Amino acid sequence: MSDVRALLAGRSLKLGDGPYLERLDAKRSPWEDRLRAWLGKLPRLDGYRTRRFLQAAAARESAAKALGDAALRAQLHEVTRHLLRGGFTDRWLAEVFALIREASRRTLGMRHHDVQLLAGRALLQGRLAEMATGEGKTLAATLAACTAAVTGAAVHVVTVNDYLAERDAEHNRPLFDFLELSVGVVLQDMAIDKRRAAYACNITYVSNKELTFDYLKDCIAMGEASLTQQRLRSLAGARSGEPPILRGLHIAIIDEADSVLIDEASTPLIISETLPDDLDPSIYTQSITLAQSLEPGTHYVKGQHRDIWLTPVGKQHVREATADFGGLWRSSLWRDEFVQKALSAVHCFQRDQHYILAEDKVQIVDESTGRVMPDRTWERGLHQMIESKEGCEITGQRRTLAQITYQRFFGRYLLLCGMTGTAQEVATEVKQTYGLPVTRIPTHKPSRRRRLADRICASSADRWREVVRRAAEVAAQGRSVLIGTRSVEASELLGQLLERDGIAHTVLNARQDKTEADTVAVAGQPGCITVATNMAGRGTDIKLSQDVENAGGLHVILTEFHESARVDRQLFGRCARQGDPGTTEAIVCIDDDLFHRFAPATGRRMMRWFVTDMRQSRRWFRRWVTQIQDRAERHYRRQRVETLRRDSEWVKALGFVGKTRK
Numbered sequence: 015m016s017d018v019r020a021l022l023a024g025r026s027l028k029l030g031d032g033p034y035l036e037r038l039d040a041k042r043s044p045w046e047d048r049l050r051a052w053l054g055k056l057p058r059l060d061g062y063r064t065r066r067f068l069q070a071a072a073a074r075e076s077a078a079k080a081l082g083d084a085a086l087r088a089q090l091h092e093v094t095r096h097l098l099r100g101g102f103t104d105r106w107l108a109e110v111f112a113l114i115r116e117a118s119r120r121t122l123g124m125r126h127h128d129v130q131l132l133a134g135r136a137l138l139q140g141r142l143a144e145m146a147t148g149e150g151k152t153l154a155a156t157l158a159a160c161t162a163a164v165t166g167a168a169v170h171v172v173t174v175n176d177y178l179a180e181r182d183a184e185h186n187r188p189l190f191d192f193l194e195l196s197v198g199v200v201l202q203d204m205a206i207d208k209r210r211a212a213y214a215c216n217i218t219y220v221s222n223k224e225l226t227f228d229y230l231k232d233c234i235a236m237g238e239a240s241l242t243q244q245r246l247r248s249l250a251g252a253r254s255g256e257p258p259i260l261r262g263l264h265i266a267i268i269d270e271a272d273s274v275l276i277d278e279a280s281t282p283l284i285i286s287e288t289l290p291d292d293l294d295p296s297i298y299t300q301s302i303t304l305a306q307s308l309e310p311g312t313h314y315v316k317g318q319h320r321d322i323w324l325t326p327v328g329k330q331h332v333r334e335a336t337a338d339f340g341g342l343w344r345s346s347l348w349r350d351e352f353v354q355k356a357l358s359a360v361h362c363f364q365r366d367q368h369y370i371l372a373e374d375k376v377q378i379v380d381e382s383t384g385r386v387m388p389d390r391t392w393e394r395g396l397h398q399m400i401e402s403k404e405g406c407e408i409t410g411q412r413r414t415l416a417q418i419t420y421q422r423f424f425g426r427y428l429l430l431c432g433m434t435g436t437a438q439e440v441a442t443e444v445k446q447t448y449g450l451p452v453t454r455i456p457t458h459k460p461s462r463r464r465r466l467a468d469r470i471c472a473s474s475a476d477r478w479r480e481v482v483r484r485a486a487e488v489a490a491q492g493r494s495v496l497i498g499t500r501s502v503e504a505s506e507l508l509g510q511l512l513e514r515d516g517i518a519h520t521v522l523n524a525r526q527d528k529t530e531a532d533t534v535a536v537a538g539q540p541g542c543i544t545v546a547t548n549m550a551g552r553g554t555d556i557k558l559s560q561d562v563e564n565a566g567g568l569h570v571i572l573t574e575f576h577e578s579a580r581v582d583r584q585l586f587g588r589c590a591r592q593g594d595p596g597t598t599e600a601i602v603c604i605d606d607d608l609f610h611r612f613a614p615a616t617g618r619r620m621m622r623w624f625v626t627d628m629r630q631s632r633r634w635f636r637r638w639v640t641q642i643q644d645r646a647e648r649h650y651r652r653q654r655v656e657t658l659r660r661d662s663e664w665v666k667a668l669g670f671v672g673k674t675r676k
C-alpha cells in the first residue's frame with residue numbers, strides 16, 4: 015500500500031491514516047497549479063514530447079510482438095517496479111502502454127490507436143481527456159486502468175449507468191484476464207458482500223451513484239457510535255467490526271466526465287430515512303383538488319423555471335375555500351405551503367416526462383440521462399403531493415441523514431481523471447471545481463459526420479409529421495435511423511405515429527430499459543428505426559452493418575433541443591464513429607420547453623415569423639439556439655454553486671462524515 019501512496023499522492027497531499035487511503039485536502043497547492051499552467055503554455059515542448067512518446071511506444075511494441083504470452087506478462091511486472099519508483103513518466107508509460115497494446119491486440123482483436131495512447135497518458139497525468147464521440151474511450155481507459163492496477167492501486171472506472179458498467183467490464187475482460195488483473199462490476203440491488211468483493215478486485219466498473227453511496231455507507235460505518243450514527247449504520251446495512259466496502263479512493267477514471275462532474279453535480283447524494291407521515295393523507299388530496307380548481311394568472315403565477323406562487327387573490331381564495339377544513343388549514347403559513355406544493359405537483363411535474371408510474375410508485379426520471387432513479391424522491395412534501403395526484407399510496411416523508419456532493423466526493427481521490435466527448439463548454443468549471451485540466455485528443459480519422467439543415471416547425475404536430483416522414487425516407491434508403499426524444503411521453507407518442515403509418519420501429523425509454531442491450535444490438539441494421547430518449551444519448555455504441563455503412567451510415571434526428579448543447583452533441587455523436595459516414599439533423603418546434611424557459615418573448619415572436627422560411631434563417635437560427643443554450647448552462651451553473659454552498663453548510667453543521675474530514 016505504501017508504494018501506491020508514494021506513486022499517487024506526491025508530496026503535496028495529506029492522506030488519511032485510517033483503513034482508507036484517500037485525499038483529505040481536496041485543494042492542490044497553488045504552486046502546483048502555477049507550475050502546471052506554465053508547463054501547459056509550452057505547446058512546442060508538448061508537441062515534441064508527444065511525438066517522442068508515440069515513437070517510443072511504437073518501438074517497444076515491435077519488441078513486445080516477439081514475446082510469448084507469459085514473457086509479456088513478466089515484462090509488464092518488471093516495468094511496474096520502475097513505475098513504482100519513478101512514477102507515471104513518459105519513459106515507462108511508453109513501455110507499459112506498448113505491452114498493453116499488444117495484449118489487447120491478442121485478446122480483443124483491437125490495437126490501441128496512437129490517439130488512444132495519448133488519452134491514456136493524459137488520464138494518468140490527472141487530466142480530463144476530451145476525445146470526440148465514438149473515438150474509443152472504452153478501450154483508451156484500459157491503458158490507464160491496467161497501468162494503475164498493476165501498481166496495486168484500487169482502480170475505479172466510473173460510468174454513468176449500470177448498463178455501461180457491465181458492458182465495458184465484459185468487453186474488456188479478456189484483456190484483464192490475460193494480464194491477470196481481476197475485474198469486478200458493482201450493480202444496483204447488489205448485496206453488500208458482493209459489492210465488497212467487486213471493490214476488492216484490481217479494477218472495478220461502477221456507476222457514479224453506486225460508488226458514491228457505497229462511500230457514504232463506509233463513512234457511516236467508520237463514524238463514531240453516537241445514537242445517530244448507530245441508526246445510520248443499521249440503515250446502511252453495516253454491522254460493527256465489518257471491513258469497509260471500498261478499498262479506498264485511489265484512482266477514479268470517470269467516463270462521460272462532464273455528465274458526472276457537471277450535470278449530476280447539482281443534486282447531492284443523500285442517505286435518508288423514511289419517517290412515519292404524521293400528516294393526515296386527506297391534506298394532500300384536499301390540496302390537489304384545490305390546486306386543480308385555481309385559475310392561472312388570477313390565483314397563481316407560473317415562473318419559467320418550475321417555480322409557481324399564489325397571488326394575493328389566490329391566497330384569499332384559498333383561505334375562504336378552506337375555512338371549514340380545520341386543523342393545519344387554519345395556519346396561513348401551512349395553508350399556502352400546501353397549496354403551493356400542490357400547484358407545483360399539478361402544473362410543473364408531468365407524468366412520463368418528469369416521472370413514470372412503475373409498480374404503482376412514482377419514480378423520478380433523470381432528464382439528462384432518460385433513466386429512472388429508483389432511490390430518489392422529491393423533498394419537502396412534493397413527492398407525496400405527486401403521489402396523491404396520481405392516486406398512489408402516500409409514502410412517508412424522508413429525512414436526510416447523510417449527504418455528499420460529487421464535488422466533495424471526487425475531490426478525495428488520490429488521482430482523479432476523466433474522459434468525455436463534450437468538455438469544451440465546461441472546461442473552466444471542471445478546472446476550478448475539481449482541478450482537472452482538459453486535454454483535447456485529436457481524432458484517429460477525420461470525421462465524416464454531416465449536419466443537415468435544422469427544421470423548425472410552427473406546431474408540435476407538424477414536427478412529429480416531419481420526423482415520421484424523414485425517418486421513413488432515410489430508412490427506405492437502406493440506412494438506419496436513431497430518433498432522440500426528450501421524454502418518455504414523446505417517445506411513445508412518436509412510436510404510436512410510426513405504428514399508425516405501418517412503419518417498423520423500436521422504442522427505448524425508461525419503461526423499456528430491460529431491452530436496452532437487444533435494441534442497441536440491432537439498431538445499426540438496414541431500415542431499422544429506433545426511437546429513444548436520452549438513454550441512447552451517451553455511451554451507446556451502435557454497430558453498423560456493412561450495408562448500412564455503404565448506404566451512408568446512421569442518421570440521427572434530434573426532435574427537441576436540450577438545455578445543454580453537450581447533450582445534443584452526444585446524441586449526434588451516435589453516428590459517424592471511428593471514421594464511419596453519418597448524418598444528423600434537428601427537427602424541432604418553436605413551442606419547445608427550451609424556448610419557453612430561456613428565450614426572451616420577443617425572440618420567440620420573431621422566430622415564429624421566420625418559421626415560414628427556414629432556408630434563409632438557418633444560420634441565424636443556430637446562433638440563436640446557441641445563445642439560449644448558453645443562458646441555460648449559466649442558470650444551471652448557478653444552481654451547482656448553490657449546491658456546493660449548501661453542502662459546505664451541511665458539513666459544518668453536522669461534521670459526521672468522518673470526524674477529521676472538512
Ligand SMILES: Nc1ncnc2c1ncn2[C@@H]1O[C@H](COP(=O)(O)OP(=O)(O)OP(=O)(O)O)[C@@H](O)[C@H]1O
Nearest residue numbers: 124125126127147148149150151152153435553555
Ligand atoms: N483501437 C480500435 N480499433 C478498432 N476499433 C476500435 C478501437 N477503439 C475503439 N473501437 C471501436 O469503436 C467503437 C466506439 O468505441 P467507444 O464506444 O468506446 O467510443 P466512445 O469514445 O466511448 O464513444 P462515446 O463518446 O459515444 O461514449 C466501438 O465499436 C469500439 O469497438
